[in-house]
Amino acid sequence: MSISDVTFMQETPAHDAEIEAINAEAFGPGRFVKSSYKIREGGPHDRSMSFVVVKDGHVIASVRMTPIAAGKGRAMLLGPLAVKPEFKNQGLGKALVRMALEAAQKAGVGVTMLVGDAPYYEPLGFRRIPYGQVVMPRPTDPNRMLAVEHIPGALSELKGSVIHARLASTPQTT
Numbered sequence: 001m002s003i004s005d006v007t008f009m010q011e012t013p014a015h016d017a018e019i020e021a022i023n024a025e026a027f028g029p030g031r032f033v034k035s036s037y038k039i040r041e042g043g044p045h046d047r048s049m050s051f052v053v054v055k056d057g058h059v060i061a062s063v064r065m066t067p068i069a070a071g072k073g074r075a076m077l078l079g080p081l082a083v084k085p086e087f088k089n090q091g092l093g094k095a096l097v098r099m100a101l102e103a104a105q106k107a108g109v110g111v112t113m114l115v116g117d118a119p120y121y122e123p124l125g126f127r128r129i130p131y132g133q134v135v136m137p138r139p140t141d142p143n144r145m146l147a148v149e150h151i152p153g154a155l156s157e158l159k160g161s162v163i164h165a166r167l168a169s170t171p172q173t174t
Contacts, residue, residue, distance in 0.1 A: 006092070008099060011050040011062065018059035019052065019082075026082040035136035035162075036079055036115050040066050042164025048075060049103040053083075053092050060084045063096040065104065068113065070134045071167035073157030075111035075147070076104050097124050101148060110154025113147040113162075121146050135161045 007152040011019070018039065020074050023031065031037055049065035061083040078100055101124070104112045115123065115136065118128065126146035149155045 005055060006060065007054045008095065009052060009054060011047050011052050011064070012030040013047075015052050015059050015062070019062045019064075022062060022082045022084055023080050025084070026077060029110075033138070034115075035140045036077060037069060039162060039164050043067075043166035046076065047109065049100055049109075051096050051099045051103075053087075053096065055056070056086070060087045060093045061096060062115060063093075063100050065100050067114070067165035069165045070162045071157065071159035073111065073154065073159065074109075074165055074168075075113050075154070075158055075168040076100075076109050078112050078114040079116070081116075094124060096129055097121070101125070101150075105150045107147065109153075110151040111147050111149050111158060113145070114142050115140055116146060118143065118146060125146075129155070129158075134158055137162065167172070 020092065024050055043066075045064040045066040051063055052059045053061040063078065063081045065078055068075050068077045078097065081093055081096060101112055113129070116158045118126070128143060128146075129145045131142050131145050136145070147158075
């Protein structure tokens with residue numbers, strides 16, 4: 001398969017069932033107990049920053065971005081990132097991550113965060129979040145909490161418990 005055989009596009013509601021099937025295949029039923037899924041239960045992801053790869057009319061890979069908050073900070077949570085097994089190791093996942101990061105940066109998002117494997121994500125610009133700076137809603141290996149800072153200093157605003165941004169109280173202005 002070559003990149004010319006697939007189409008990268010913004011996710012739409014029509015992709016939901018196939019995305020769910022890919023995530024089920026990639027992560028199994030245990031995915032629902034992970035800390036990132038707990039955050040995602042708080043509200044919807046942002047389709048404007050979520051993308052799919054389509055081949056022959058079917059979704060073969062996807063990435064989603066969900067708005068999050070921790071303390072005064074706001075960010076996007078990248079994931080899940082999933083590629084159908086027969087299309088892995090062809091650069092599709094990394095291409096999707098780059099698209100999501102570019103969309104976040106263009107939208108003025110200060111930070112994109114994820115829970116994942118540093119060897120995979122560090123070449124894409126992710127770095128470990130300082131130990132203890134943020135807390136996920138369920139036990140999470142702090143070495144897997146990674147972030148890309150799109151706006152200098154934005155990461156320092158993310159402090160404390162990570163929740164879906166919809167659940168965060170909005171600071172009052174006077």
